[in-house]
Amino acid sequence: QVQLVESGGGLVQAGESLKLSCAASGSIFSINTMGWYRQAPGKQRELVAGITRSGRTNYADSVNGRFTISRDNAKTTVYLQMNSLKPEDTAVYYCYSEHVVGLKYWGQGTQVTVSS
Numbered sequence: 001q002v003q004l005v006e007s008g009g010g011l012v013q014a015g016e017s018l019k020l021s022c023a024a025s026g027s028i029f030s031i032n033t034m035g036w037y038r039q040a041p042g043k044q045r046e047l048v049a050g051i052t053r054s055g056r057t058n059y060a061d062s063v064n065g066r067f068t069i070s071r072d073n074a075k076t077t078v079y080l081q082m083n084s085l086k087p088e089d090t091a092v093y094y095c096y097s098e099h100v101v102g103l104k105y106w107g108q109g110t111q112v113t114v115s116s
Contacts, residue, residue, distance in 0.1 A: 001026050001027055001105075002024055002025070002026040002027050002028065002031070002097055002099070002105040003024070003025045003026050003105075004022055004023070004024055004095045004096070004097060004105055004106065004107035004108075005022065005023045005025075005107065005108075006020060006021065006022045006093070006094075006095045006107040006108065006109065006110040007020070007021050007022075007023075007110065008020040008021050008110065009093060009110030009111045009112045010111075010112070010113070011113045011114075011115065012085055012112075012113070012114055012115070013114070013115050013116075014085060014086055014087055014114055014115065014116050015084060015085065016085055016114075017081070017082060017083045017084075017085065018082045018085065018112060019079060019080065019081050019082065020036065020079065020080040020082070020093055020095075020110060020112075021077060021078075021079050022034065022036070022077065022078050022079075022080075022095030022107055023076065023077045024076045024077065024078075024097055025076070027099075028075075028076050030099040030100045030101060030103075031053065031075070031097050031098070031099055032052060032053055032098050032099060032100055033050050033051065033052045033053070033097070033098040034050070034051060034071065034078045034095070034096065034097045034098075035047070035048070035049050035050030035051060035069060035078065035095070035096060036048040036049050036050075036069070036078075036080050036093055036094065036095055036096070037093070037094045037096060038089075038091035038092065038093045038094065038112075039091055039092050039094070039109075040088075040090060040091040040092075043091075045094070046060060047060055048060050048063055048067065048080070048093070049063065049067055049068075049069040049080060050069065051069045051070070051071055051078060053075065057069050062088075063082075063089075066082065066083050066084045066085075067080060067081065067082050067083070068080070068081040068083075069081075078095065080093070082112070085112075085114045086114060087114045087115065087116045088114075089112060089114050090112060090113050090114050091111075091112060092109040092110065092111050092112075093109065093110050093111075093112050094106050094107055094109045095107035
């Protein structure tokens with residue numbers, strides 16, 4: 001079992017920045033990948049960014065160049081630095097972890113609202 005606790009969401013204006021954090025606890029030894037999805041009202045949940053145990057990262061085309069995913073040395077906390085935010089980035093952002101046994105865990109979600 002893994003617990004994921006997110007923080008850092010909020011309300012900002014277009015062009016501003018936010019940094020999300022996600023702290024993992026529990027069976028962290030089995031984590032392969034951590035990252036972020038988001039879900040806007042009326043839309044499907046979509047992958048925003050992920051980082052593997054080896055440090056390989058991937059990003060959605062819509063955020064590439066604006067968002068940066070990173071983690072701490074203990075590999076238990078991941079961060080999502082979001083720059084040049086746009087109103088279309090407004091969504092609930094969910095942290096996730098994928099494990100070697102194929103399990104996937106989710107955080108409770110944090111709201112990011114970008115006003116124009």
